[in-house]
Amino acid sequence: MSNGAHSTEAETEETEVETEAAEVAAASASSDASASASAASDASVSEAQAEEAHGLTGLPYDAVELRTERLLLRPLTKNDLDDVHAYQKRKDVVRYLMWEVHDHEESAKHLEKRIAMTELADDGDGLIYAVELPDPAGGHGRVIGDMSIFLKSAAHAQLEVGWVFHPAVHGRGYATEAAEAVLAVCFETMRAHRVFAQLDPRNEASARLCERLGMRQEAHLRQSEIFKGEWGDTVIYGMLDTEYAARAR
Numbered sequence: 232m233s234n235g236a237h238s239t240e241a242e243t244e245e246t247e248v249e250t251e252a253a254e255v256a257a258a259s260a261s262s263d264a265s266a267s268a269s270a271a272s273d274a275s276v277s278e279a280q281a282e283e284a285h286g287l288t289g290l291p292y293d294a295v296e297l298r299t300e301r302l303l304l305r306p307l308t309k310n311d312l313d314d315v316h317a318y319q320k321r322k323d324v325v326r327y328l329m330w331e332v333h334d335h336e337e338s339a340k341h342l343e344k345r346i347a348m349t350e351l352a353d354d355g356d357g358l359i360y361a362v363e364l365p366d367p368a369g370g371h372g373r374v375i376g377d378m379s380i381f382l383k384s385a386a387h388a389q390l391e392v393g394w395v396f397h398p399a400v401h402g403r404g405y406a407t408e409a410a411e412a413v414l415a416v417c418f419e420t421m422r423a424h425r426v427f428a429q430l431d432p433r434n435e436a437s438a439r440l441c442e443r444l445g446m447r448q449e450a451h452l453r454q455s456e457i458f459k460g461e462w463g464d465t466v467i468y469g470m471l472d473t474e475y476a477a478r479a480r
């Protein structure tokens with residue numbers, strides 16, 4: 232998943248499939264257009280409209296604060312180091328992530344990199360939200376996890392999401408609540424066509440989260456990468472814009 236687990240090969244396969252689909256669509260659009268000379272100008276208008284309709288809107292997208300019933304999602308800051316390290320140092324947290332536990336210095340480097348990830352403009356960009364549990368007394372809130380959005384393809388309106396939360400707050404619906412806010416950004420603000428997550432099939436909590444959100448399992452790739460020294464499978468969960476809209480009704 233975007234927080235580090237199981238991505239490369241799945242992305243390559245998806246890109247190939249999507250490229251093929253785009254080629255088929257383009258070939259069919261061009262044969263339709265040539266079928267009637269008088270319709271040529273209409274066809275070019277509708278192709279342009281289709282392109283506009285399919286791509287992501289509002290790029291570049293800059294992170295803005297998101298408030299949910301119990302949480303604040305905002306860009307990471309240097310002050311979040313101790314909170315972030317508190318979960319990055321745990322074996323149970325990184326078990327299904329690509330990386331191993333971080334010591335304090337590794338968390339600091341990781342944080343520095345991710346503080347800069349606040350804008351989605353080009354394919355490959357990532358945006359990280361700190362998930363803060365605000366202090367009801369108005370003091371400094373605690374960062375209990377983070378959410379990621381990766382821009383996989385602007386032209387094909389594909390985004391990938393990821394999540395990591397401190398085990399002390401698991402089982403209370405915080406990840407679901409934060410993910411709902413992120414899905415709203417993806418589908419309502421950016422007009423994604425498809426949002427997906429990639430996970431280790433053994434990561435049952437993450438799979439349950441996907442299902443709670445209404446994502447559907449799209450693929451189970453067998454031994455798609457070497458994960459922590461051995462072959463690992465990847466499961467892909469996804470949701471389409473039509474499914475998101477239907478779910479909201």
Ligand SMILES: CC(C)(COP(=O)(O)OP(=O)(O)OC[C@H]1O[C@@H](n2cnc3c(N)ncnc32)[C@H](O)[C@@H]1OP(=O)(O)O)[C@@H](O)C(=O)NCCC(=O)NCCS
Nearest residue numbers: 232324394395396401402403404405406407430436437439
């Ligand atoms: C994946 C991960 C974020 C899921 O966390 P989580 O605590 O299970 O998810 P939520 O915070 O949404 O809590 C949902 C659970 O709380 C329960 N819950 C309690 N109150 C709830 C509420 N108000 N709303 C929704 N669920 C609620 C749900 O029933 C659910 O329990 P269940 O999974 O046993 O059915 C977490 O396991 C994690 O951070 N893992 C380590 C990092 C990781 O592997 N990331 C994913 C890489 S692919």
